[in-house]
Amino acid sequence: MGKKTQNQAKRKLSEANQQEVQVQADKESNEEDEENLLNVVNGEEVDSSDSDRELEESDDEADQLAEEEPETDLEGLSDEDSEEETEDEQNSEGESVEEGENDELGNEESKTKQTSRDITLSKVPDEYEEHDTSDEEDIRNTVGNIPMNWYDEYKHLGYDWDGNQILKPDTGDQLDNFLKRMEDPDFWRTVKDPQTGQNVVLSDEDMQLIKRIRAQKIPDVSFDEYAPWIEWFTSEVEKMPLRKFPEHKRSFLPSKHEAKKVSKLVHALKMGWIKTRAEQEKLRAKKEPQFYMLWQTDDQSEEMRRIHKHIQAPKRLLPGHAESYNPPPEYLFDAKELKEWNKLKDSPWKRKLHFVPQKYESLRKVPAYPRFIKERFLRCLDLYLCPRAIKMKLNIEPESLVPKLPSPKDLQPFPTVLAIEYKGHTDMVRTISTDKSGQYLLSGSDDCTVKIWEVNTGRCLKTITTNSVVRSVEWCPNAALSLVLVASGQEVLVVNPHVGDFLVNSKTDTILEEAPKSDVIVTERVRTTVQWSEPDDTQRERGVRLLLKHFKEVSQVTWHGRGDYFASVMPDGQNRSVVISQISKRRSQLPFTKSKGLVQYVLFHPTKPCLFVATQRHVRIYDLVKQSMLKKLLTNSKWISTMAIHPGGDNLLVGTYDRKMLWFDLDLSTKPYQTLRLHGTAVRGVAFHKRYPLFASGSDDRSLIVSHGMVYNDLLQNPLIVPLKRLQDHKAFNDFGIFAVHFHPLQPWVFSSGADGTVKLYSN
Amino acid sequence: MVSKRKKKFTTGEGAQFMTRKAALKKLQLSLNDFRKLCILKGIYPREPRNRKRAQKGKTGIKTLYHVKDIQFLLHEPIIWKLRDYKIFNKKVGRARAVRDFEKLNRYLNNHPTLKLDHIVKERYPTFIDALRDLDDCLTLCFLFSTFPSLAHVPRDQSALCRRLTLEFLHAVIEAKALRKVFISIKGYYFQAEIKGQTITWIVPHHFSFTPHSKAEVDFKIMSTFVEFYTIMLGFVNFRIYHSLNLFYPPKLSSAIQADAEKALVDEDIFVSERVAALNFPLTKTSNEVVEDDLEIDSFQTGEEDADKIEEAKKEAERIRTLKTLFKGLKFFLNREVPREPLVFIIRCFGGEVSWNKTLFVGSTFDENDESITHQIVDRPSLEKQYISRYYIQPQWVFDSVNARQLLPVNKYFMGEILPPHLSPFIDKERDQQYIPPEEKALYDPTLLEEQHKKDEKMGEQGESEEEESASDKDEEVNDEEDSENEGSDDKEETEENLSGKKPKLSVSVGEVYKEVPWEKNRQEKQEYRLREKMVKNKHKKLYKSMMAGRKERAKEIWLLRKKRRLHDEQDKKPKKGQRKTKNGSATPTKKTKKQKSQ
Incomplete structure (x- = not known):
C-alpha cells in the first residue's frame, strides 16, 4: 500500500498570510521506506473546558487522507496535524489535535497558541525503483494475514508461490539453543520471522535503525532536522501576480455575511452580553476578594443574628520538648518504646505521643513532616464534624476528696505499740475474753485447750483441756461469780477457772453444787436440743462445773449482761439454732420457732432485754419480753461474720466476710450509718471498748485497725469515726490472720488472737 | 374538655x-x-446531655445538630448561591455536552461567586474574637501557600494564601509582636501576641506537599x-495594618522603587517580590508612633494584687527588651539556611539581615560587608571566613529569642x-512534669553560675582537669536535681548532726x-493511708483515677530521668577513655579553640 506523506502547517493567525507550506510527496513508497517526516506538533494549550474536543484519530490512512485533503484553505483558522509513526510497531498511530473552532466572535479568551516548528521535506530520489508498490514486497508465504499459530500443529508453515509447503526449520532443544548462544557470534542479532518461521540475522543497517529509534531520533540518518528554511511563499509582496488573471471584484467588496456578523457583535457589546478585554479585566478584579474595615472597633460587637450558644473550638495543644528537632536525649525512644509505639498502630489514640521523636544534627537535615497535611485535615474534620459540648473540668487535688478528720494525735489514748505476746497455744486461737477486772485473759484454741493468762506478765496460769476444738469462750460479766463459758465442739462447758479472788471462787462452787429442783416439764423440743448434765470427776478436776450437750456444733456463746443467762449458737441447728440457757435454774429455752436463715452471731443488749441475731445477710433485733421482732437491719452485704455492740447500746458494729464493717446507729435508721472499708480481706473480729471511745477490728489481712468511734449524747450529732492506727504483727497461717479482737475492760489496750497461735496485747 | 395527650419528644431535649x-x-x-455551608458558617454538631432523648428514642450514635442552628442556616443567603452553583454546573455540563463552546465560555466567565464578608462578621462579632480564632486559619493558609x-x-x-500570609508576617514584623519560636519536626512554630491574644501558627518545613x-x-x-480563612485573614490583615498606620495592600517606600534602575515591566510583580522578601519596611500612612506598651499604673488595692502588678511590670519590661533583642546586629544568611523564617524572626526583633543576591530578591548587603556581626551557616565548615563575625548555626537565633537574651555564641x-x-511552650506552673536539666539551668541562673564557679575552680586547679569538668557538667546538674528532690530528708539529717554536736557541753x-x-x-x-479509706463511696472512683494518673505521671518522670542518667553515663565513658589516651595533646587544642572564639 502506498503511503502518502503529507504535511501541512499553518502559522499563527498573524503570520497566516505569509506562508503556507504544502508538501506533497505523492509517490508511493514501500513499507521499508523510512519515515522522512517529522511531525509537527502544535503547542496548543487546550483549555480544560475544551479538552473533550481532542480527537484521537485512527491510523486508517484513507481517513487521514480525507482529512488532510483540504489543504488549501487560507482562512484565519489554523489547522494542524501531527503524525507520528514508528516502524517497529505494527500500528502506527497518528494523532492529530484539531482545533477546528476559532471563536468567530473574537473571543480573546481562547488561548490558542500555535507554534509550528518545522516543516521539512526530504527527497530520496530513487527509492522505489526496485519495487513498484508495497504489495510487491518479497513475500514468500501466501497464506495471507492469518494468525500463524494456526499452523502450530503442522510441520509446515503456509505455502510458497508454487503451492509447496514451507517447512518449519528445526527448532532444536534447549541444549542446541545454548550452544548456539555460545558459539554463534550473531546470535544476539538473530530474530525470528513470524511469517516464515525462519531465523533472520539483522543487518548493520537494521541495527542502526533500531538504535536510532530507541534513542528517539529520526530513524533516517540522512534526514537533516535543521535544514535551512525554504520560503515557498515569500512574505514580501511580489511585483508580479502569481496568476495571470486579475483579482475578482468580489474580493474588493465588503462581505455581507461578515457585516452581519460584525453587527451582531456590536449589538452584543452594546447590550453588555459580551465584554471587551478591558471590561473583563475590571470584572475579574471585582471578583477578587475586596477587603475593608470590617470591624470598626476592637471589642464592640454589632447586633446581628448569630449562632445559638456558640462553643468555641478548643485550641490545639502546644508542642513539648519531645517535638523539637533536637530534643534532649531522654525524649528519644529506646528500642522498647519504639516497639510499643509500633504495636499500637491499630489504636493510635492509645499512644503516649502521636509521633516518634527525632533528633537531627542540624536544621538543614530536617525533612518535611510526612503527616503534616493529614494532621491539618483531621483538624479540619474536627472543626466541622466533631460534636461540641461544654464540659466542666474538675480542677481539684485528690487530697481534697479525703475527708478532713481530726488528727489521731488529738484522739489519744489508743493502743499503738505491741506490749506483750502470749505464746503457748499450738494452733489457731479462735477466741479470747478477759475477766471484769482486766487481770486475766482467757483464750480458746483449735488445739482443744483453753488457757488463762495473767495479763500483765504474760504468764499462762492454767490450761484446761477439752474434748474438741474451742470455738468460743466468754468470761461471766457478773463479778460475784467466777465462771467462764467454753464452747467446745457440741458441748458448752461452764467452768470455774479458780483464778483471782478465792472467796468468789469457792462461793461460785457452792452455788453450782446442787441443781435446783424445778417441776417445769422440759419439752421434747428442748430436750432433744440441749441436755444439762453434771461433769464427771476428771472434768470436775479441770474446773468444769456444768456441761450442756447440744445436738449440733456450737459456734458461739455469749453471756447476758447480768451473768445468769447465756445464749449459744448452732449455725446448723435450723430453727433450733439459738438456745438461751439459765444457769440458776439449769433450764434452756428455744426462742425461735422458725428459722430465718443461717444464724451467725447473737448478742444481748447491754441494758435492755433485747437479743441481736445476725443471720447471713440481716441483723434482727428481738424484744425478749414481748417476744417480738423490733427491727431488721439491712446490711447490704453477703455474709456477716461478727458483731459488737456499743456499751451505750445504741450503736452496732457489724463485721462481714466481704471486707466491710458496718456501723449502725439504731436510732437513726435500719441502714448502716457508715460503711467502712478499712480492710483488704474478710473481717473476723470487731470490738468496742467499754470506757474509751474506741473500737477495733481484725481481719484476714493480719491487720488490726484501731479506730476512734465517738458517740455523742446529743442525739442530733452523728457519731465521729476516725481510723487511728493499723497494727500488723500477726503472721499469716492458712490465709487466716486475726480471729478475735478484745479490749481491756479498763485500760486503752487491745488484745488480738491470731491464726499463728499467739495472742498479742497492744498498749498505748 | 379533654386535653390533648402530649406527644413524646415535642419538648425538651428531644425537640432541641x-x-x-x-x-x-x-x-x-x-x-x-450542607458540608460546605457548615464549614463556611461554622456550624457544628452538638453533644446532647442525654443522647437517647435527643435522638427521639433511637439507638446508635447520630450526628445531632441544634435545631436553632439549622434554622439559622435556613435564613442564610449563600444557600441561594449554592443552588445557583447547582444550576450553573448543569448549564455548563449541558453546553459542554452539546459542544456549544460559545455558551460554555460565557457561562464560565459569569460563574457565581460566594461573598463571605457578612459571614466573617457574623462568626466573629469583634476583632478580638477573630484574633482568638486565628491559629487554625494561619496554619492552614501557610500550608496551602506551599x-x-x-x-x-x-x-x-494558593497564590492568595501566599499573599495574605506574607502580609500577615509583615504586620507581625511591624508590630514587633512575635514572642516565641520553636523548631519542631513538624515545622516552625511561631507565637505572636496581638491585642493581648496569643496566636500560634505552624509553618511547615520545605517540600511539605x-x-x-x-x-x-x-x-x-x-x-x-x-476559602473562608482567606477572607477572614484578609479582613484581619486590613485591620492590623490600619491600626499600625500602614497602607493595606502593602506599599514599599518609594526609595526602594527608585533603586530599581531599569524601567519596570510589571510594577505589581516587582512590589510583590519585594514584599515576599520580608526585608523592607512598609510605608506608613502617618509618622505617628503607635505606642502600645502602656505603663501599668499601680493602684494600692491589696498585697496579692500588688504582687501581680509587680509581676506584670516585670513581664512588660522583659518584653520591651525582647522587642529590641537583635537591634544593631547584622546577619547574613548562607544559602543553605531557610530564608523566610529566619528573616522573619530577625526582622521582628530589630535586626538587619541579608543574603546572597542570587538566592532571592531583596538582599540589602553582600557577604563581604565588614559590618556583619553574625553569619548564619548550617554546614560543617566554610572556606572563606571573616574574622570580624561569628559563624553560628540557626538554632542560636531561636534559642536566643526564647531565652529573651542574646545567648553566648x-x-x-x-x-x-x-x-x-x-520548647518554649512548656507551662512552668504545672506540677508533676519532667524538666530537663538544660531547662532548669535556663530558668534558674544560679545553677549556671554555680556551674561556672565550679568550672573556674577546676580551671585554676589545672587545665588538664578542665575537660573533665566540662564532661561532668551535666552530671552535676543531675546531682543537684536529685538533691533537691531529697531535700527534706537532707535537712533533717543536717539537723541531727547539729544536735549531735551540742551535747559537748554536758558533763555526762x-x-x-x-x-x-x-x-x-x-x-x-x-x-494518710487510713484516712484515704474514708473517702466517700461516691468519690472513690474519681479519687482512685486521679491517684492513678498522678502515679503514671510520676512514673513517666522517673523514666525520663532514668533515661537521661543512662545517657549521661554512656556519654561519660568514652570521653574518659579518650582522655587517657591523649592526655598530653588535650591542652594545646583547647587553647587554639579559645583563641578562635575570641
Whole structure:
C-alpha cells in the first residue's frame, strides 16, 4: 500500500498570510521506506473546558487522507496535524489535535497558541525503483494475514508461490539453543520471522535503525532536522501576480455575511452580553476578594443574628520538648518504646505521643513532616464534624476528696505499740475474753485447750483441756461469780477457772453444787436440743462445773449482761439454732420457732432485754419480753461474720466476710450509718471498748485497725469515726490472720488472737 | 374538655436536636452543599446531655445538630448561591455536552461567586474574637501557600494564601509582636501576641506537599476551609495594618522603587517580590508612633494584687527588651539556611539581615560587608571566613529569642554539636512534669553560675582537669536535681548532726534519743493511708483515677530521668577513655579553640 506523506502547517493567525507550506510527496513508497517526516506538533494549550474536543484519530490512512485533503484553505483558522509513526510497531498511530473552532466572535479568551516548528521535506530520489508498490514486497508465504499459530500443529508453515509447503526449520532443544548462544557470534542479532518461521540475522543497517529509534531520533540518518528554511511563499509582496488573471471584484467588496456578523457583535457589546478585554479585566478584579474595615472597633460587637450558644473550638495543644528537632536525649525512644509505639498502630489514640521523636544534627537535615497535611485535615474534620459540648473540668487535688478528720494525735489514748505476746497455744486461737477486772485473759484454741493468762506478765496460769476444738469462750460479766463459758465442739462447758479472788471462787462452787429442783416439764423440743448434765470427776478436776450437750456444733456463746443467762449458737441447728440457757435454774429455752436463715452471731443488749441475731445477710433485733421482732437491719452485704455492740447500746458494729464493717446507729435508721472499708480481706473480729471511745477490728489481712468511734449524747450529732492506727504483727497461717479482737475492760489496750497461735496485747 | 395527650419528644431535649438527615431534608441541600455551608458558617454538631432523648428514642450514635442552628442556616443567603452553583454546573455540563463552546465560555466567565464578608462578621462579632480564632486559619493558609495546583482546588487559592500570609508576617514584623519560636519536626512554630491574644501558627518545613489519596485527605474540604480563612485573614490583615498606620495592600517606600534602575515591566510583580522578601519596611500612612506598651499604673488595692502588678511590670519590661533583642546586629544568611523564617524572626526583633543576591530578591548587603556581626551557616565548615563575625548555626537565633537574651555564641559555632533545642511552650506552673536539666539551668541562673564557679575552680586547679569538668557538667546538674528532690530528708539529717554536736557541753554523755528520720514520714503516710479509706463511696472512683494518673505521671518522670542518667553515663565513658589516651595533646587544642572564639 502506498503511503502518502503529507504535511501541512499553518502559522499563527498573524503570520497566516505569509506562508503556507504544502508538501506533497505523492509517490508511493514501500513499507521499508523510512519515515522522512517529522511531525509537527502544535503547542496548543487546550483549555480544560475544551479538552473533550481532542480527537484521537485512527491510523486508517484513507481517513487521514480525507482529512488532510483540504489543504488549501487560507482562512484565519489554523489547522494542524501531527503524525507520528514508528516502524517497529505494527500500528502506527497518528494523532492529530484539531482545533477546528476559532471563536468567530473574537473571543480573546481562547488561548490558542500555535507554534509550528518545522516543516521539512526530504527527497530520496530513487527509492522505489526496485519495487513498484508495497504489495510487491518479497513475500514468500501466501497464506495471507492469518494468525500463524494456526499452523502450530503442522510441520509446515503456509505455502510458497508454487503451492509447496514451507517447512518449519528445526527448532532444536534447549541444549542446541545454548550452544548456539555460545558459539554463534550473531546470535544476539538473530530474530525470528513470524511469517516464515525462519531465523533472520539483522543487518548493520537494521541495527542502526533500531538504535536510532530507541534513542528517539529520526530513524533516517540522512534526514537533516535543521535544514535551512525554504520560503515557498515569500512574505514580501511580489511585483508580479502569481496568476495571470486579475483579482475578482468580489474580493474588493465588503462581505455581507461578515457585516452581519460584525453587527451582531456590536449589538452584543452594546447590550453588555459580551465584554471587551478591558471590561473583563475590571470584572475579574471585582471578583477578587475586596477587603475593608470590617470591624470598626476592637471589642464592640454589632447586633446581628448569630449562632445559638456558640462553643468555641478548643485550641490545639502546644508542642513539648519531645517535638523539637533536637530534643534532649531522654525524649528519644529506646528500642522498647519504639516497639510499643509500633504495636499500637491499630489504636493510635492509645499512644503516649502521636509521633516518634527525632533528633537531627542540624536544621538543614530536617525533612518535611510526612503527616503534616493529614494532621491539618483531621483538624479540619474536627472543626466541622466533631460534636461540641461544654464540659466542666474538675480542677481539684485528690487530697481534697479525703475527708478532713481530726488528727489521731488529738484522739489519744489508743493502743499503738505491741506490749506483750502470749505464746503457748499450738494452733489457731479462735477466741479470747478477759475477766471484769482486766487481770486475766482467757483464750480458746483449735488445739482443744483453753488457757488463762495473767495479763500483765504474760504468764499462762492454767490450761484446761477439752474434748474438741474451742470455738468460743466468754468470761461471766457478773463479778460475784467466777465462771467462764467454753464452747467446745457440741458441748458448752461452764467452768470455774479458780483464778483471782478465792472467796468468789469457792462461793461460785457452792452455788453450782446442787441443781435446783424445778417441776417445769422440759419439752421434747428442748430436750432433744440441749441436755444439762453434771461433769464427771476428771472434768470436775479441770474446773468444769456444768456441761450442756447440744445436738449440733456450737459456734458461739455469749453471756447476758447480768451473768445468769447465756445464749449459744448452732449455725446448723435450723430453727433450733439459738438456745438461751439459765444457769440458776439449769433450764434452756428455744426462742425461735422458725428459722430465718443461717444464724451467725447473737448478742444481748447491754441494758435492755433485747437479743441481736445476725443471720447471713440481716441483723434482727428481738424484744425478749414481748417476744417480738423490733427491727431488721439491712446490711447490704453477703455474709456477716461478727458483731459488737456499743456499751451505750445504741450503736452496732457489724463485721462481714466481704471486707466491710458496718456501723449502725439504731436510732437513726435500719441502714448502716457508715460503711467502712478499712480492710483488704474478710473481717473476723470487731470490738468496742467499754470506757474509751474506741473500737477495733481484725481481719484476714493480719491487720488490726484501731479506730476512734465517738458517740455523742446529743442525739442530733452523728457519731465521729476516725481510723487511728493499723497494727500488723500477726503472721499469716492458712490465709487466716486475726480471729478475735478484745479490749481491756479498763485500760486503752487491745488484745488480738491470731491464726499463728499467739495472742498479742497492744498498749498505748 | 379533654386535653390533648402530649406527644413524646415535642419538648425538651428531644425537640432541641435534629439529626443530619433531617437537617438535609429541611434545608433541601445535598450532603456536599450542607458540608460546605457548615464549614463556611461554622456550624457544628452538638453533644446532647442525654443522647437517647435527643435522638427521639433511637439507638446508635447520630450526628445531632441544634435545631436553632439549622434554622439559622435556613435564613442564610449563600444557600441561594449554592443552588445557583447547582444550576450553573448543569448549564455548563449541558453546553459542554452539546459542544456549544460559545455558551460554555460565557457561562464560565459569569460563574457565581460566594461573598463571605457578612459571614466573617457574623462568626466573629469583634476583632478580638477573630484574633482568638486565628491559629487554625494561619496554619492552614501557610500550608496551602506551599501547594501546587490541585484538582478540586481553585487555582488562585494558593497564590492568595501566599499573599495574605506574607502580609500577615509583615504586620507581625511591624508590630514587633512575635514572642516565641520553636523548631519542631513538624515545622516552625511561631507565637505572636496581638491585642493581648496569643496566636500560634505552624509553618511547615520545605517540600511539605505530598500527594494523598482521597480516602486519606480530602483536599476539597480543606479548600472550603481555606476559602473562608482567606477572607477572614484578609479582613484581619486590613485591620492590623490600619491600626499600625500602614497602607493595606502593602506599599514599599518609594526609595526602594527608585533603586530599581531599569524601567519596570510589571510594577505589581516587582512590589510583590519585594514584599515576599520580608526585608523592607512598609510605608506608613502617618509618622505617628503607635505606642502600645502602656505603663501599668499601680493602684494600692491589696498585697496579692500588688504582687501581680509587680509581676506584670516585670513581664512588660522583659518584653520591651525582647522587642529590641537583635537591634544593631547584622546577619547574613548562607544559602543553605531557610530564608523566610529566619528573616522573619530577625526582622521582628530589630535586626538587619541579608543574603546572597542570587538566592532571592531583596538582599540589602553582600557577604563581604565588614559590618556583619553574625553569619548564619548550617554546614560543617566554610572556606572563606571573616574574622570580624561569628559563624553560628540557626538554632542560636531561636534559642536566643526564647531565652529573651542574646545567648553566648560559643555553643552554636559552625560545626559544633548543638545543645538541645527546648520548647518554649512548656507551662512552668504545672506540677508533676519532667524538666530537663538544660531547662532548669535556663530558668534558674544560679545553677549556671554555680556551674561556672565550679568550672573556674577546676580551671585554676589545672587545665588538664578542665575537660573533665566540662564532661561532668551535666552530671552535676543531675546531682543537684536529685538533691533537691531529697531535700527534706537532707535537712533533717543536717539537723541531727547539729544536735549531735551540742551535747559537748554536758558533763555526762547522755543517751541521745535517735529519731529514725523516716519514721515520722512513715507514720504520716500510714495515717494518710487510713484516712484515704474514708473517702466517700461516691468519690472513690474519681479519687482512685486521679491517684492513678498522678502515679503514671510520676512514673513517666522517673523514666525520663532514668533515661537521661543512662545517657549521661554512656556519654561519660568514652570521653574518659579518650582522655587517657591523649592526655598530653588535650591542652594545646583547647587553647587554639579559645583563641578562635575570641
